[in-house]
Amino acid sequence: MKPDMSVNLAGIPLRNPVMTASGTFGYGQEFAEYVNLESIGAFVTKGLSLKPRSGNPTPRIVETPGGMLNAIGLQNVGIEAFIAKKVPFLRTVNTPAIANFFGNTVDEYAELARRLDDIPEVAALEVNISCPNVKQGGIVFGTDPDCAATVVKACRAATTKALIVKLSPNVTDVVVMARACEDAGADCLSLINTLTGMAIDLNRRRPVLANITGGFSGPAIKPIALRMVWQVAQAVKVPIIGIGGIMTASDALEFILAGATAIQVGTASFINPGAAQEIAEEMEAWLVANGVADIKSLIGALEV
Amino acid sequence: MKPDMSVNLAGIPLRNPVMTASGTFGYGQEFAEYVNLESIGAFVTKGLSLKPRSGNPTPRIVETPGGMLNAIGLQNVGIEAFIAKKVPFLRTVNTPAIANFFGNTVDEYAELARRLDDIPEVAALEVNISCPNVKQGGIVFGTDPDCAATVVKACRAATTKALIVKLSPNVTDVVVMARACEDAGADCLSLINTLTGMAIDLNRRRPVLANITGGFSGPAIKPIALRMVWQVAQAVKVPIIGIGGIMTASDALEFILAGATAIQVGTASFINPGAAQEIAEEMEAWLVANGVADIKSLIGALEV
Amino acid sequence: MQFTAMILSNAEVSPGYWRMRLTAPQEFASARPGQFVMVRVAGAIDPLLRRPFGIFDVGIHTPAQSGAVAQPYFEMLYRVVGKGTALLATLHETDLLDILGPLGKGFNLGTADEEKLIVGGGVGLAPLYLLARELVQQSTVRLFAGGRTRDDILCITEFERLGVECYTATEDGSLGEQGLVTEALIRRLDALKGRATIYACGPHGMLNAVATIAADRSIPCQVSLEGYMACGVGACLGCVAPGQGHSTETPDFRCVCTDGPVFESGELKWRD
Amino acid sequence: MQFTAMILSNAEVSPGYWRMRLTAPQEFASARPGQFVMVRVAGAIDPLLRRPFGIFDVGIHTPAQSGAVAQPYFEMLYRVVGKGTALLATLHETDLLDILGPLGKGFNLGTADEEKLIVGGGVGLAPLYLLARELVQQSTVRLFAGGRTRDDILCITEFERLGVECYTATEDGSLGEQGLVTEALIRRLDALKGRATIYACGPHGMLNAVATIAADRSIPCQVSLEGYMACGVGACLGCVAPGQGHSTETPDFRCVCTDGPVFESGELKWRD
């Protein structure tokens, strides 16, 4: 019997829990040749800002043991070009598209939430709070609970769509951040964003990345992501999206056991562009092989 | 010409910058068959407590992509057995032995510092502040700057030996912690200790480790460690020991470029018990091949 | 000792079970039954940690070409269960492997005038063959080999060739008796006239059962344990097993890698 | 397109440079000169990311055994510089590789009535052979190949066999002229009567020099760029190169993987 793979993510029904992570799946279309977009639960688009952003100089990417660093610098087309050039494609796909976005000020965050709220093709909003707060001299919104709550409240007031808040792992206590965002009105939490890392080119005696530091992702970070998802799942009521180093169906199911309602595939899509679809298919096969009728029965089912 | 590999670590002359990390090299003797202890700069013994500690149930170890988790639970023989059974060996080796230790209360920390101060075979003290503060309901000493400063001050008052403070990476801002420890009297900072991670056994639907979470080490964590060493090196005046995922001479030299005066080899000794000696030899060979006369000229020499 | 070994042969001896022969330095010839090696399966980071394997046999390899010098070899018997063992199974003659060993404390061979009862479950037979080879030189040796199916009963012919009397039992009855091998062991113990020592290696449940059987009859029993190992040399404290008197107040953890892997069953704490 | 290719051959053609031939699906036969593939070097995590390589040649492979069906193949010419390429060099006939491609935009072949001047530095020759093969069908083609030593001058015989006139220069003078290959290019341009197009691939410094030479003489010039790539399909934005009008205020980054790797040199911003 076909198992029930569907989950409900803060009011958005997903055919299965497999999503793709922002910044690793373009605007969806880039992967249409490799993934049947209607075989996955949802996809998240590259982080949007109000104005187009040019991002950092190159090199922007370097491989590390079991992972990679990126310092793209949030290059994106901006909300206007998104509406003009990317949204028409979203309309053609019968799968929820989730818009990831970020601002430099609370007002920018709110303004973006408002603009995205108007776009019927956008099923939900994922707010990336891992950005420096230019007003507060560069403190990252996502590492201070009050800053984060302010951003989330502002976005909450600006949209009636489901609001997913994406948490940074670069904090002492992710649970404090999670609670602050939940209390401020988040419908769902996604974690983790990248860790901050660095690579050095010994022979050139320089950082490898032009930006010096970069965001660390890939299989290497999975133990940290899994720990944080499990911690947050104990502490909040809203659904959680697990992200970080997911390469296989087994990885994905581990996050679900830890308490995630859905998961996002990030770096894995670079290594295998068909990863998201394969993971969804193999999760279903695992459910069949293990006699699990409904994937929802696995959410948070870890025995400790 | 033979390059000068010696460095001075807060008053302790080391023949070269290669040390071994606490908990990965036993009490020195375990590796005597594989490493000529007089070919490395110093070695750090397993973390000591006042009373012997039994540690956690098993499984205590699991491999993850490019790394490992451990939840040994600080099992150790206790300070008394250390003096009786381990110190005699230290006397036979002409290489500085550094004692790593931890307590559950500030008083325990201070008491240990006092006891270790009396042992002439102990060249310096490395205080592990990544332990939960039992009085403050489990807050980890090493994740709160005030807690950390209190511990460091208490140890500082209890010993005249060089005091190395080992920083936890599980914090929002490692620089804040580093400054607090420097101001409280640390002679040297070592970083990073393990990150907190978790692994799940899908088929058993249980955490792999009996302790649920564990300390994450190995090549996978190198980008995070390198970033933190570089950040701290910009902010403090005391020397820094770089730790985290060092497997090769190139890794070690990258940490030195980032600002470390010495480095510690941890997990690598499990994979290759001769790792520390080989790294020291290959670092020297690299200096020769690249015409660097003195390793000290590389400390913090990263061009950014 | 750390050395680079060359693979002399690597073959599947039963579905999922492989036997590998590797060159070793002269000093390796003195490896004791029950000792083990830590194998670095890949040169890079995947898999990262070494994998422990018992020493199945040691011997002298005389290369075919004239003038070549004889050299010790050792063998491992391994089961493919995950990434590391799957990789081992892809290796070929002349490939090289980084080996640490022989490590740990082996079996105590005891005295000649007693019957030796060897109990092995599945790949737990691995360290028992070298043991049997030494024991048959002075005592009567009986082997009790158990497994889930006939595929898990390994290298019985080799044991028989040593003159060991072999009893086999499988859970599905596909080879030997149907049921647990401990039943045959009990029957033998009931029929026993003189003294005996039990040697066991296999899944924890089997060892627990054997230890209980031995304790009930006051028969000396040595068991070879497994444990998740990182270092193999007593440094990481990952592999520990609780000793007989262990409790949180009176901690008594033993290192499987250096205090064992072989223990007197009475030294250990068994869950009941 | 993502497919599993079987290695047909893999041989070192010059010290440190290898040429690999792999099977490909039918659709691959339409790959254009200048396109590239992303190769998954290992199945697991080390190395993690795919590695990009130009398409050196495509053709039809007819297996020797009777009844076997002819199948497209493609070739890569690669230099061993790190972990991934070192691993590639250990692979053998019949080993399998996961390939993504052909990817990116190739060279524009231009018109027949102009001279085609191809400039390649070291392994930069890789995507230029397939280009030359197509260009010789209608135009005069000259190749300017440069490198540090004679070992870096690759596959010149293959180019000559196409009827391409080859000029070589090495920095140490061990093959051809001593010096930079751009000098020979300039001499040819000075002697040029009719129209010409330049095609270049190689180290960034060489491309910069060629672009300047072309711009000074208003000769159309296409360059094939490299960039550190994670995805190869325009999603990660890792591989970008600044376009001609790029500045922080008016950002204009082009994706090397999808907008390139071949660009008109005038489209790009060159550092001076």
Ligand SMILES: Cc1cc2nc3c(=O)[nH]c(=O)nc-3n(C[C@H](O)[C@H](O)[C@H](O)COP(=O)(O)OP(=O)(O)OC[C@H]3O[C@@H](n4cnc5c(N)ncnc54)[C@H](O)[C@@H]3O)c2cc1C
């Ligand atoms: C002293 C000792 C002797 C052993 N002798 C043999 C032998 O002769 N033949 C044999 O087939 N097996 C033996 N084992 C077990 C063998 O070490 C594991 O099967 C092997 O390490 C699995 O590696 P893997 O990468 O294939 O599996 P993984 O994918 O890593 O894991 C599969 C399972 O194997 C276990 N395992 C993995 N790594 C280790 C490790 N480092 N230490 C212990 N268990 C581990 C885990 O519990 C896991 O559930 C022995 C183990 C020990 C401790």
Ligand SMILES: Cc1cc2nc3c(=O)[nH]c(=O)nc-3n(C[C@H](O)[C@H](O)[C@H](O)COP(=O)(O)OP(=O)(O)OC[C@H]3O[C@@H](n4cnc5c(N)ncnc54)[C@H](O)[C@@H]3O)c2cc1C
């Ligand atoms: C479009 C394109 C086509 C290429 N065609 C060829 C070719 O035909 N033949 C050839 O030999 N080489 C080619 N390269 C370069 C080739 O991709 C790198 O040499 C290779 O990826 C190095 O891998 P490695 O693991 O051996 O080296 P690593 O140890 O990873 O790194 C060695 C050096 O190679 C560079 N490099 C590593 N990974 C990448 C990557 N993913 N993208 C770009 N550069 C990287 C880095 O700058 C590094 O300094 C091409 C690159 C691009 C972008």
Ligand SMILES: Cc1cc2nc3c(=O)[nH]c(=O)nc-3n(C[C@H](O)[C@H](O)[C@H](O)COP(=O)(O)O)c2cc1C
């Ligand atoms: C190249 C790249 C670009 C990314 N861009 C974004 C982004 O724009 N917004 C965002 O919230 N996360 C971004 N991320 C983070 C991922 O969405 C994801 O949280 C992270 O990579 C961890 O998952 P992984 O280990 O599966 O890749 C990016 C990651 C990578 C590798």
Ligand SMILES: Cc1cc2nc3c(=O)[nH]c(=O)nc-3n(C[C@H](O)[C@H](O)[C@H](O)COP(=O)(O)O)c2cc1C
């Ligand atoms: C098994 C194990 C035990 C450890 N025990 C201690 C300890 O007792 N005290 C301490 O300060 N750090 C301890 N550490 C942390 C290491 O000293 C080191 O900081 C960490 O492993 C990162 O370095 P690596 O990646 O090179 O292993 C331990 C690490 C491991 C793997």
Ligand code: FES
């Ligand atoms: S394996 Fe490290 S102590 Fe036993």
Ligand code: FES
């Ligand atoms: S390689 Fe990812 S965008 Fe070009």
